[in-house]
Amino acid sequence: MSSQDEIPGKCKDHPETTLEIFCVTCNKSTCKECTNFESCTAEHETKPILVAIAEFNKKANEVLMSAEEVKQQLEATYQALMKDKEEFDAHVQLCKAAIERRTQEIIEKVKEESQEMLMNLDNVSRQSNEIESQQIIAKSKDIRFRNN
Numbered sequence: 001m002s003s004q005d006e007i008p009g010k011c012k013d014h015p016e017t018t019l020e021i022f023c024v025t026c027n028k029s030t031c032k033e034c035t036n037f038e039s040c041t042a043e044h045e046t047k048p049i050l051v052a053i054a055e056f057n058k059k060a061n062e063v064l065m066s067a068e069e070v071k072q073q074l075e076a077t078y079q080a081l082m083k084d085k086e087e088f089d090a091h092v093q094l095c096k097a098a099i100e101r102r103t104q105e106i107i108e109k110v111k112e113e114s115q116e117m118l119m120n121l122d123n124v125s126r127q128s129n130e131i132e133s134q135q136i137i138a139k140s141k142d143i144r145f146r147n148n
């Protein structure tokens with residue numbers, strides 16, 4: 001019979017007998033029929049089997065609890081990271097929008113200014129044309145005047 005077939009709470013060496021103690025020194029459960037029972041109770045650190053089981057369950061629960069805590073902490077960290085990332089992305093979006101808006105403003109401004117410069121240039125050339133034609137008129141008058 002393998003140790004897996006062991007009846008819970010019964011001694012694996014004496015299946016009719018309930019385990020009495022757990023010897024901490026031997027790291028072994030023992031029943032009254034076991035040969036080491038007397039020496040263990042006399043010389044070793046022992047616990048009633050129910051206490052040992054309760055302690056084992058408590059430890060197992062603690063391990064499960066701490067595993068659950070670690071899991072929760074990891075999840076919280078992950079959530080915080082995701083939130084930071086979302087905020088960062090949102091910030092990047094805002095920055096992009098601001099840059100695009102500013103670029104658009106600058107483009108509009110440059111367009112306005114170049115329009116104005118073109119208009120000024122037109123005016124200048126019109127004025128110089130006017131001056132030229134006035135000069136031509138004046139000259140032709142002059143010539144006519146001299147010829148008369």
Ligand SMILES: [Zn+2]
Pocket residue numbers: 011012013014017030031032033034
């Ligand atoms: Zn036994």
Ligand SMILES: [Zn+2]
Pocket residue numbers: 023024025026036039040044
């Ligand atoms: Zn012992």
